[in-house]
Amino acid sequence: MTLPSDDDDRTVIRPVGASPALPPAPPAGPAAAPQDGGSNLPIGTYLGEFELTGVLGEGGFGIVYLAWDHSLERRVALKEYMPSSLAMRVGATQVQVKSQRHQDTFAAGMKSFINEAKLLAQFDHPSLVKVYRFWEANGTAYMVMPFYEGITLKDWLRDHGAAPDEAWLMNLLAPLTEALAVIHRENCFHRDIAPDNVILLAGSERPLLLDFGAARRVIGDMTQALTVILKPGYAPVEQYAESPDLKQGPWTDVYALAASIYYAITGGTPPPSVSRIVTDSYKPIAQTHAGQYSATFLTAIDKALGVLPDQRTPSIDAFRADLGLAEAGSFGAAVTLMPSSPAPSRAGSSSAPAPAPAKRGMGLWVGAGVAGLAVLGTVGYLSLGRSPAPAPAPTAAASAAPAEPVATPAPPPLSVASAPEPAPVAAPPAPVAQPGLDIGAEFDRVLREAPADFRVDASAPKTTLKIDRDDLVFGLRATQNGFATVLALGPDNSLIRLLPNSLHRSVPVVAGKPLRLPPGNDQIPAGDPPGPTRLLVIVTPEQRDFDQWGGREDGGYLSLPTDAATLQRLSQAAGAVSPLIGRARNCSSGSCNRYGAAEIRLDIVR
Known part of the structure; x- marks a missing residue:
C-alpha cells in the first residue's frame, strides 16, 4: 500500500491576503449529498452545531473545513479524520473502511486522532493549537479548532530571503520553548517540529506550533512508511529506530527545534541524523557563522544538535538556559495565578462602582x-x-x-x-x-x-x-x-x-x-x-x-x-x-x- 508523504492532514492556515475576506455567516441552502466514494463533505453539511462553509485543505489523513459555529456564532476550523488510503465516503456523511484488512490500522489511527484532540484540549498555551471540541460520529472522528490566519515559518523565511537576526530568533524561541515545556511536563512530546509546522500569526507574528499529526505517525508506523512520519534533517536518530540505547524524550524535540533554527540561519537542514552516525559531516555554526550571532546563541544550537541523545541538550529547560532564557516553569507560576478574591463582574455587582468614563x-x-x-x-x-x-x-x-463557555460573568x-x-x-x-x-x-x-x-x-x-x-x-x-x-x-x-x-x-x-x-x-x-x-x-x-x-x-x-x-x-x-x-x-x-x-x-x- 502506498501512503502519501505530504503533511496535508495538519491544521490549515489561510495565508494572509491569499483570498478575499470570508463572509461573516454561512451561506444558506441545503447540502447536496456526495456520491459514494467521494472525499470531502459538501458545503452546507451540518455536524452538530457546525455548518461547513468551505474546504481549507484535504490530505492523505484528514480534511479540514471552514465551518460556522451556530452556537457561539464564530468561524472555526473543523478537522475530520479521513485517511483516504484506508477509507471512503458512503452516503451523506458516513466513513467506511475500504477493506477489512485495513480495519485495525484505521481504528488505531482514529484512536490516535482522538487522543491528540484530548491532548491539545488539555494544554492551553498561546503557542499551541487549541481544540474547542472533539467527538466521534459517522464512523469517524472530528475536532474543532480556531481558524488561524498566518504564514508558516518556512514560507516566511523564503519570502524574506535574508536570515533573521538573533533578536528575532530569540523572540521566536521564547514562546515555542515555553509551549514545549508545558507538554513535556506531562511526558508528552511533539516529535514533528519543522519550519513548515510553525506558523506566524497575522498581525502579531506570534509563533504557533501546529498539531502533532498523531494519526499520521500511527498509520505510518503500522505500514512501515517512515517517509510519512519523519523529516530528514529535522528528525533525530532515535526516531528512526527506537532501542534501549536510543530512547525518545524531551531531547527529541530539542533536536528538531534546533534544526529548525539552523535552517533559519543557514537556509538548509543539518545533515540527516542517520548519516551522521556513520560519518558526522555536521559543521558547527559557532564556527561557520561566528560574528553574525553571539557565541552563546550559536553554541546552544550546536549543543542541541548533538547526534546522539547523550551528547545533546537533555531538556527544553536546559536549552532555554543555554540560550539565556528564563526557566519556562518560572513564568508559568508567575502569570497563571488567579486573584485571591473574585474579580468584579463587568456588568456590575451589589456594590457597584461609579460609572466609568467612556x-x-x-x-x-x-x-x-x-x-x-x-x-x-x-x-x-x-x-x-x-x-x-x-x-x-x-x-x-x-x-x-x-x-470556552463559562458559567459566571467573571x-x-x-x-x-x-x-x-x-x-x-x-x-x-x-x-x-x-x-x-x-x-x-x-x-x-x-x-x-x-x-x-x-x-x-x-x-x-x-x-x-x-x-x-x-x-x-x-x-x-x-x-x-x-x-x-x-x-x-x-x-x-x-x-x-x-x-x-x-x-x-x-x-x-x-x-x-x-x-x-x-x-x-x-x-x-x-x-x-x-x-x-x-x-x-x-x-x-x-x-x-x-x-x-x-x-x-x-x-x-x-x-x-x-x-x-x-x-x-x-x-x-x-x-x-x-x-x-x-x-x-x-x-x-x-x-x-x-x-x-x-x-x-x-x-x-x-
Whole structure:
C-alpha cells in the first residue's frame, strides 16, 4: 500500500491576503449529498452545531473545513479524520473502511486522532493549537479548532530571503520553548517540529506550533512508511529506530527545534541524523557563522544538535538556559495565578462602582481590583485613544462569548491560556504619520540597544484578548535588580504608562525572581478598539520619571502625548538613550542609563 508523504492532514492556515475576506455567516441552502466514494463533505453539511462553509485543505489523513459555529456564532476550523488510503465516503456523511484488512490500522489511527484532540484540549498555551471540541460520529472522528490566519515559518523565511537576526530568533524561541515545556511536563512530546509546522500569526507574528499529526505517525508506523512520519534533517536518530540505547524524550524535540533554527540561519537542514552516525559531516555554526550571532546563541544550537541523545541538550529547560532564557516553569507560576478574591463582574455587582468614563482608545482598560477600589474609589480604566466614544452597552450576543463557555460573568481562570479567537479581525486604522519621534521605531530601538548582560524576559499566558471578556496578566524576570516600567502602544499610536501608576508608585524587581503583573489583585481587562498592541517592559537600576513628556494622569495612569509637537521636541532632545526609558530620579552612579527590555505583542479582538 502506498501512503502519501505530504503533511496535508495538519491544521490549515489561510495565508494572509491569499483570498478575499470570508463572509461573516454561512451561506444558506441545503447540502447536496456526495456520491459514494467521494472525499470531502459538501458545503452546507451540518455536524452538530457546525455548518461547513468551505474546504481549507484535504490530505492523505484528514480534511479540514471552514465551518460556522451556530452556537457561539464564530468561524472555526473543523478537522475530520479521513485517511483516504484506508477509507471512503458512503452516503451523506458516513466513513467506511475500504477493506477489512485495513480495519485495525484505521481504528488505531482514529484512536490516535482522538487522543491528540484530548491532548491539545488539555494544554492551553498561546503557542499551541487549541481544540474547542472533539467527538466521534459517522464512523469517524472530528475536532474543532480556531481558524488561524498566518504564514508558516518556512514560507516566511523564503519570502524574506535574508536570515533573521538573533533578536528575532530569540523572540521566536521564547514562546515555542515555553509551549514545549508545558507538554513535556506531562511526558508528552511533539516529535514533528519543522519550519513548515510553525506558523506566524497575522498581525502579531506570534509563533504557533501546529498539531502533532498523531494519526499520521500511527498509520505510518503500522505500514512501515517512515517517509510519512519523519523529516530528514529535522528528525533525530532515535526516531528512526527506537532501542534501549536510543530512547525518545524531551531531547527529541530539542533536536528538531534546533534544526529548525539552523535552517533559519543557514537556509538548509543539518545533515540527516542517520548519516551522521556513520560519518558526522555536521559543521558547527559557532564556527561557520561566528560574528553574525553571539557565541552563546550559536553554541546552544550546536549543543542541541548533538547526534546522539547523550551528547545533546537533555531538556527544553536546559536549552532555554543555554540560550539565556528564563526557566519556562518560572513564568508559568508567575502569570497563571488567579486573584485571591473574585474579580468584579463587568456588568456590575451589589456594590457597584461609579460609572466609568467612556472608553476611548486602544484596547486595554484597567480595573484596579479589590485593592484598587479601596484606593481609587472606582474601577480605573485605561484609555489610549483620541476620539471619545460611548461605552458599549452590555449584550448577550453569542459573538461576545469567550473561547470556552463559562458559567459566571467573571473573567475566565488565568491558569489556562486560551488560543486566539478564530474570527478574523478587521485591520485597525493605520497610525497617522507624524514628524519627529516614531513611537514604534523607538520601541524597536529600546529593544535593540538593551545590553546583553541586562536581560529581561517577559511573557503572557494569553496574548489574544477578547474585548470585555479577557484580562491581561503577564510576568517578567530580569537578571539584575531594578524597577519596572511598562508602556503600551495602541493601534492608533496612543501611548500609556501602565506601570508605575497611582496605585503602584514603584514596581521593584528582584534579580532572578519571577514577578506577576499587574501586582496584587489588579486586573487589565481588554477594551475597544481592536487591533495589535505592543507592551514594552523595561527594567532600570533606578526609578524613572517621564516629566519631559508632559503627560497627564488619566484614571490613575499616565497618558503620554504623541502629538506632532511633543514628538518633534522629544526627537530633538533625545540623547544617548530613548526618551521611552524616562529619566533617572536620583542617580549617583555611572549606570543611570543602563536598562533591560522585553516586548509582549497582543491582539485585541472582538
